[in-house]
Amino acid sequence: IIRSIVRGCGGYLPARTLTNAELAGMVDTSDDWIVQRTGIRERHIAADGELTSDLAVAAARRALDAAGLEPQAIDLIVLATATPDHTFPASAVTVQAKLGITQGAAFDMQAVCSGFVFALATTDSMLRTGGFSRALVIGSETFSRILDWTDRTTCVIFGDGAGAVVLEATPQSGTLADRGVLAARLRSDGRHKDKLYVDGGPSATRTVGFLRMEGREVFRHAVGMMCGAVEDVLAATGTTAADIDWFVPHQANQRIIDASAHKLGIGPEKIVSTVALHGNTSAASIPLALDHAVADGRIKPGDLVMVEAMGGGFTWGAALIRW
Numbered sequence: 001i002i003r004s005i006v007r008g009c010g011g012y013l014p015a016r017t018l019t020n021a022e023l024a025g026m027v028d029t030s031d032d033w034i035v036q037r038t039g040i041r042e043r044h045i046a047a048d049g050e051l052t053s054d055l056a057v058a059a060a061r062r063a064l065d066a067a068g069l070e071p072q073a074i075d076l077i078v079l080a081t082a083t084p085d086h087t088f089p090a091s092a093v094t095v096q097a098k099l100g101i102t103q104g105a106a107f108d109m110q111a112v113c114s115g116f117v118f119a120l121a122t123t124d125s126m127l128r129t130g131g132f133s134r135a136l137v138i139g140s141e142t143f144s145r146i147l148d149w150t151d152r153t154t155c156v157i158f159g160d161g162a163g164a165v166v167l168e169a170t171p172q173s174g175t176l177a178d179r180g181v182l183a184a185r186l187r188s189d190g191r192h193k194d195k196l197y198v199d200g201g202p203s204a205t206r207t208v209g210f211l212r213m214e215g216r217e218v219f220r221h222a223v224g225m226m227c228g229a230v231e232d233v234l235a236a237t238g239t240t241a242a243d244i245d246w247f248v249p250h251q252a253n254q255r256i257i258d259a260s261a262h263k264l265g266i267g268p269e270k271i272v273s274t275v276a277l278h279g280n281t282s283a284a285s286i287p288l289a290l291d292h293a294v295a296d297g298r299i300k301p302g303d304l305v306m307v308e309a310m311g312g313g314f315t316w317g318a319a320l321i322r323w
């Protein structure tokens with residue numbers, strides 16, 4: 001059978017960091033409040049003129065380097081983002097052009113913070129059905145551009161960044177020992193669409209708008225939804241939480257991460273967390289965390305890696321990868 005194998009990953013963070021102390025000078029908040037409620041200490045902010053596609057290209061180049069591949073080897077680009085450069089075309093085609101790729105297909109995927117898991121599952125399907133051979137799956141966001149910098153309940157939480165993985169269709173034996181994406185499960189429930197949304201958009205207001213969030217409502221649903229998706233993936237693959245080597249959740253905040261791992265029975269030593277340094281980078285958070293844990297030697301070939309996310313919509317999902 002064909003599996004989508006991870007050939008390499010890469011991340012990119014804008015140079016400018018914004019600390020909690022700096023935020024305390026902008027809105028009525030404190031380092032203590034932000035650290036205790038979210039675990040976030042600093043986040044990166046894109047420079048003026050530095051676009052989602054620029055971040056994506058930087059992450060993609062690092063992933064291609066890690067894979068030992070030239071851009072021309074890629075025939076599919078799926079870019080998860082809720083903050084595209086423009087309403088259209090898809091920022092993925094800008095990434096394609098900036099990388100000098102003239103073959104294959106490129107499109108954006110919109111599932112907000114779950115975007116990377118949705119993009120991973122979609123790309124995996126497209127690779128396994130044979131139409132494409134090598135893909136860049138990218139999460140890239142410039143949430144700083146849709147934040148209301150006077151709203152302390154949201155502006156302290158998010159940051160900018162991008163992460164990418166190269167997936168390659170490869171014949172495998174069809175067992176749990178196979179490398180690649182072993183299973184993924186995606187869910188959405190639009191009844192929750194007004195709990196985390198942007199109050200602008202081309203059709204509704206002809207404006208870009210600002211992010212609005214009922215933080216407590218998001219928190220209330222997040223752990224149960226994400227754990228449900230993880231349990232479905234475990235059941236689909238005949239594995240248990242004990243089999244997982246690394247748990248790489250969407251980096252929304254440390255309390256959600258810890259509560260999810262606890263509920264699933266995953267030990268704290270298996271959690272990859274970057275939220276302290278990156279904040280919530282939406283669709284970029286998982287590939288950035290993967291890159292972080294590969295770079296520091298934690299995630300190694302053969303490891304079983306569980307990724308999971310939840311975001312606006314609500315959307316949520318999980319995927320199990322043999323690295």
Ligand code: ACO
Pocket residue numbers: 028029030033034037038113152153154156157196213214215216217218219222250251252253280310311312
């Ligand atoms: N600094 C200081 N005080 C603040 C701040 C701030 N930045 N923000 C809110 N407060 C105040 C509130 O005004 C409130 O004051 P009040 O009691 O006088 O009314 C008080 O702190 C408590 O507010 P709550 O909203 O109840 O605080 P809570 O403990 O729920 O923490 C938080 C808020 C961190 C947003 C939490 O709800 C959360 O983590 N929610 C999940 C949101 C999330 O992760 N969203 C990301 C997108 S979705 C995803 O990625 C999963």
